[in-house]
Amino acid sequence: MKKEIESANSSTELLTNETVAEAVVDAPKTIVDQSTNFDVDKQKKKQLASNIIKNILVYLLLTVCAVLAFLPFYWMVISSFKTEAEFRESVPTFFPHTFMWKNYSMVLSQGSGFGQALINTLVVGFFSTVLGVAITILTAYALARMKFAGKNALFSIMLATMMIPGEMYTLTNYLTVAKFGWSNSFTVMIVPFLVSVYYIYLLRNNFMQIPNSLYQAAKVDGLSDMGYLVKVMIPLTAPTLVSITLLKFIGTWNSYIWPRLVNFDEWQMITNWVSRGFVDRGGVLYPAEWGGSVYGGDPLNTLKMAAVCMVSLPLFVLFIFCRKYIMHGVSKSGTKG
Amino acid sequence: MAKTKKNTATDEMQVDLQQQESASKIMSEKIEAAAESMIAEENAVVNDEVAKTEETSFKKPSVGEQIKNFFVNTWNKIKRFFAKLFKKDKAVAQVQQTDGADAVAAKQPVVEEKLPFKVRFGRFCKAQSGWLFVLPAVVLMCIFTFYPIGSAFVNAFKQDYNSISHEYNGWGFANFARVLKSDTGTGGATFVQCLVNTVVFTFISVPLSTLLALLISVALNSIKPLQKAYQTIFFLPYLTNSLAMGAVFATFFTIIQTPNNVETVGLFNTIGELFGLQPIDWMGMASPKWVISDNLVIPWAKYIVVIIYEVWSGLPFKILILFSALQSVNKQYYDAAKIDGASKNTVLWKITTPMISPMISYLLVTGIMGGMKQYTAIVGLFGEQMGINYDMGTMVGYIYQFKDNGYMGYAYAGSLILFAIIMVFTVINRYVSKKKVSY
Numbered sequence: 001m002k003k004e005i006e007s008a009n010s011s012t013e014l015l016t017n018e019t020v021a022e023a024v025v026d027a028p029k030t031i032v033d034q035s036t037n038f039d040v041d042k043q044k045k046k047q048l049a050s051n052i053i054k055n056i057l058v059y060l061l062l063t064v065c066a067v068l069a070f071l072p073f074y075w076m077v078i079s080s081f082k083t084e085a086e087f088r089e090s091v092p093t094f095f096p097h098t099f100m101w102k103n104y105s106m107v108l109s110q111g112s113g114f115g116q117a118l119i120n121t122l123v124v125g126f127f128s129t130v131l132g133v134a135i136t137i138l139t140a141y142a143l144a145r146m147k148f149a150g151k152n153a154l155f156s157i158m159l160a161t162m163m164i165p166g167e168m169y170t171l172t173n174y175l176t177v178a179k180f181g182w183s184n185s186f187t188v189m190i191v192p193f194l195v196s197v198y199y200i201y202l203l204r205n206n207f208m209q210i211p212n213s214l215y216q217a218a219k220v221d222g223l224s225d226m227g228y229l230v231k232v233m234i235p236l237t238a239p240t241l242v243s244i245t246l247l248k249f250i251g252t253w254n255s256y257i258w259p260r261l262v263n264f265d266e267w268q269m270i271t272n273w274v275s276r277g278f279v280d281r282g283g284v285l286y287p288a289e290w291g292g293s294v295y296g297g298d299p300l301n302t303l304k305m306a307a308v309c310m311v312s313l314p315l316f317v318l319f320i321f322c323r324k325y326i327m328h329g330v331s332k333s334g335t336k337g
Numbered sequence: 338m339a340k341t342k343k344n345t346a347t348d349e350m351q352v353d354l355q356q357q358e359s360a361s362k363i364m365s366e367k368i369e370a371a372a373e374s375m376i377a378e379e380n381a382v383v384n385d386e387v388a389k390t391e392e393t394s395f396k397k398p399s400v401g402e403q404i405k406n407f408f409v410n411t412w413n414k415i416k417r418f419f420a421k422l423f424k425k426d427k428a429v430a431q432v433q434q435t436d437g438a439d440a441v442a443a444k445q446p447v448v449e450e451k452l453p454f455k456v457r458f459g460r461f462c463k464a465q466s467g468w469l470f471v472l473p474a475v476v477l478m479c480i481f482t483f484y485p486i487g488s489a490f491v492n493a494f495k496q497d498y499n500s501i502s503h504e505y506n507g508w509g510f511a512n513f514a515r516v517l518k519s520d521t522g523t524g525g526a527t528f529v530q531c532l533v534n535t536v537v538f539t540f541i542s543v544p545l546s547t548l549l550a551l552l553i554s555v556a557l558n559s560i561k562p563l564q565k566a567y568q569t570i571f572f573l574p575y576l577t578n579s580l581a582m583g584a585v586f587a588t589f590f591t592i593i594q595t596p597n598n599v600e601t602v603g604l605f606n607t608i609g610e611l612f613g614l615q616p617i618d619w620m621g622m623a624s625p626k627w628v629i630s631d632n633l634v635i636p637w638a639k640y641i642v643v644i645i646y647e648v649w650s651g652l653p654f655k656i657l658i659l660f661s662a663l664q665s666v667n668k669q670y671y672d673a674a675k676i677d678g679a680s681k682n683t684v685l686w687k688i689t690t691p692m693i694s695p696m697i698s699y700l701l702v703t704g705i706m707g708g709m710k711q712y713t714a715i716v717g718l719f720g721e722q723m724g725i726n727y728d729m730g731t732m733v734g735y736i737y738q739f740k741d742n743g744y745m746g747y748a749y750a751g752s753l754i755l756f757a758i759i760m761v762f763t764v765i766n767r768y769v770s771k772k773k774v775s776y
Binding site for chain 2: 055058059061062065066068069070072073075076079087088089090091092135136138139141142143146147148149151154158161163164165166167168169170171172173174175176191192193194195197200225250253254256257261271274275301304305308311312315316318319323326327330331
C-alpha cells in the first residue's frame with residue numbers, strides 16, 4: 001500500500017515536472033523526464049517483487065487451508081475404496097492399492113436397508129419441502145402485505161420463538177406425536193417441522209422489498225391477493241424461494257435427532273442408516289483376504305466410509321448444480337442483522 | 338334535540354340514497370319508477386321535518402353538517418362495498434328498501450340494524466382474511482412450538498415428573514436441584530459433565546474458527562484469480578452431514594486393534610509420529626483424562642478431537658459471511674485512505690475491522706448459541722453413548738437421555754437451564770455488540 005502511494009506520488013510529480021518543463025524550455029525537459037522515468041521503473045519493480053512475495057504467501061496460506069478443509073472428503077472417498085486390511089495398515093496409504101468396488105455393492109446389497117432409507121428420506125424430503133415452502137410463502141405474504149388485527153403481535157411472537165432453543169420442545173413434541181399415534185410414519189417426520197420461522201422472516205423481508213405501488217397497480221387491474229401473490233410476488237422472489245427450497249431439503253436430508261427419536265425399523269431415515277454402523281458378521285460378509293475375520297464383530301470402517309460417501313454424494317451433486325442459490329441462501333442468513 | 342338532528346340527518350341521507358339509486362343504471366325501469374314516485378313523497382316529508390327542526394339545529398349547523406356528511410359517506414361506502422360483494426342481490430335489496438319507503442320512520446331500523454351487521458361482518462371478514470393465510474402456520478406453531486414451551490415451563494416444576502407413569506411429587510424446584518447436583522438417580526450422563534464439556538467445546542472452537550475464518554477471508558479478498566475456486570472449496574464442508582463427517586473424523590483418530598493384530602494408529606497419530614510425538618489413544622478407552630471428581634472428568638484428548646472437528650465444520654459459514662462482508666465494504670473508504678496516505682495497519686484496524694465488526698459479533702453470537710446446542714457431531718464422533726460412560730455428553734445429549742426412562746421433569750429442568758444460559762449469552766453479546774459495533 002505504502003509503495004503504491006509512493007508510486008502514485010512520483011507519477012504526479014512526473015506530470016507536474018512535465019508540464020513545468022513544457023512551459024519553460026525544451027532542453028531541460030528531456031533531462032527531467034529521464035531521471036523521473038528511471039525512478040518510477042525502479043519503484044515499479046520493487047513493488048512488483050513485493051506483490052509477488054505477498055501473493056505467494058497468500059496463495060500458500062489459502063492452499064494449505066483448502067487442502068486441510070478438503071482432506072476429510074478425500075480421505076472419505078479413498079477409504080471407501082480400500083480393503084479393510086489396507087485401511088488398517090500401520091502406515092496409512094493415500095491411494096488405494098486395489099479399488100474395492102465391492103464395498104459399495106455390499107453397502108447397497110439387500111438387507112443393508114439403504115434402499116428403504118433412501119426412499120423414506122426422499123418421500124419425507126419432498127413432502128416436507130413442498131408443504132413447508134407453501135406455508136412459508138402464505139405466511140410471509142400475509143405478514144408482509146396484508147392487514148389484519150394482531151399482525152405485528154403475531155410476527156413478534158414468531159420471532160421471539162427463534163430465541164428459544166428447539167431442543168426445549170423436541171421432547172414434548174415426542175410425547176405429543178406419541179399421543180397422536182404418529183410414531184413410525186411419514187407424518188411424524190413431515191408435520192412438526194413444516195413451519196420455519198426463520199424462512200418466514202427471510203421471505204417476508206424479501207416481499208417487503210417489492211414496492212407497494214406494484215401491489216396497488218395489480219389491485220387496480222383487478223387482481224386478487226392470491227393472484228398478486230402467484231403472478232407477481234413469487235416470480236420476483238424466485239431466487240430466495242429456490243434457496244429456501246434447497247436448504248429445507250438439505251435440512252431434511254441431514255436430520256438425525258428427530259427421526260432417531262420417533263421412527264424405528266423400516267421407517268428410518270438415511271442418517272439413522274449411516275449411524276447404525278457396519279459390523280463384520282464373521283467371514284460371511286467380508287472375506288478374510290481383505291481383512292474380514294472369521295469370528296466377526298469388528299467394525300467395518302471401509303463399508304462405513306462407503307455409506308458416508310453415498311449419503312454425502314447427493315449433497316455435492318446438489319451443490320454443483322445449485323451453488324449460486326445455496327450460497328445465496330446461506331449468506332442471506334448472515335445479512336439479516 | 339340530538340334525536341331530531343339525527344332524524345333529519347338520516348332522512349337527508351335517505352334522500353341522497355334514493356337519488357343515487359335512481360341515477361344508477363343497473364336498476365330496472367320498474368324500480369326506477371317506484372323510486373321516483375317515492376322521492377317525491379319523501380322530499381315532502383323531509384322538507385316538513387327540516388322546516389320543523391331547522392330552528393333548533395340552526396345554532397350549530399357545522400355539527401349537523403358533519404353528522405350528515407358522516408352518515409352519507411358511510412352509507413356510500415357501504416353501498417359500494419355491497420355492490421361489490423353482492424352484485425346480484427343489489428336489485429332485490431333495493432326493491433325491498435323502496436317497498437318500505439312509505440313510512441320513513443318504520444324503515445329506519447331496517448337500514449340501521451340489519452345492514453350494518455352484515456356490513457360489519459363482511460368487512461371484518463375481508464379485513465381479517467390475512468389470518469386465513471397464516472392459519473396453517475399458527476395452528477402448527479400452537480401444537481409444536483407454543484404448547485411445548487408452556488409444557489416445559491410447567492412440567493419442569495413438577496418434582497420428579499415421569500411422563501410414562503404421569504406421577505410427580507408435588508410442585509417445587511427439586512428437579513433443578515437434582516439436575517444441578519447430579520442427583521437424578523437415573524444413571525447416564527451427569528449435568529456438570531455435560532455443562533463443562535459443552536462450554537469448553539464452544540468457547541474454544543468458536544473464537545478459534547472465527548479468527549481463522551477472518552484470516553482466510555481477508556486473504557481470499559486480496560486475490561483475484563482462483564478466488565471463486567477457493568471460495569467453493571472452503572464452502573464445501575457446510576453441506577455435509579455432521580453425522581457422516583463425524584464418522585470420517587473418527588477414522589483419523591481411532592486406533593484399531595483387531596484379533597489379527599493388524600494395527601493402525603490413525604492418520605493424526607501417524608503425522609504426529611513424523612514429528613516425534615508419541616501416539617495417543619485419542620478416542621478410545623485409554624484416552625488420557627484428568628479426573629476432577631466423581632461427576633466430572635476432563636478427557637482433554639477427546640476435547641481436542643471435538644474442537645478440531647468443530648473448527649473445520651464451523652469455518653465455511655463464517656468464511657462465507659465474512660467474505661461477503663469484506664466484499665460489501667464500500668471501496669470509497671479505501672480510496673479515501675489511500676489519498677490520505679494511511680498505512681496498511683491503519684486501514685485494517687480503522688476501516689476494515691469496524692466495517693465488518695457487526696458480522697464478527699453476529700458470528701460469535703450464532704456460533705456460541707449453536708455450540709451450546711451441539712449434539713449430532715458428538716454422536717457422529719463418539720457414538721450414541723457419547724464417549725466412555727457419557728464423558729463426552731453435551732447439554733442437548735443430557736436432555737435427550739431422559740426420553741427412554743420417562744423422567745421428563747429432569748429433562749425439562751435441564752432444558753430450562755440451557756435456555757437460561759443461551760439467553761444470558763445472547764444478552765451479553767447484544768450488549769457487547771451494541772458498544773463495540775460501529776459503522
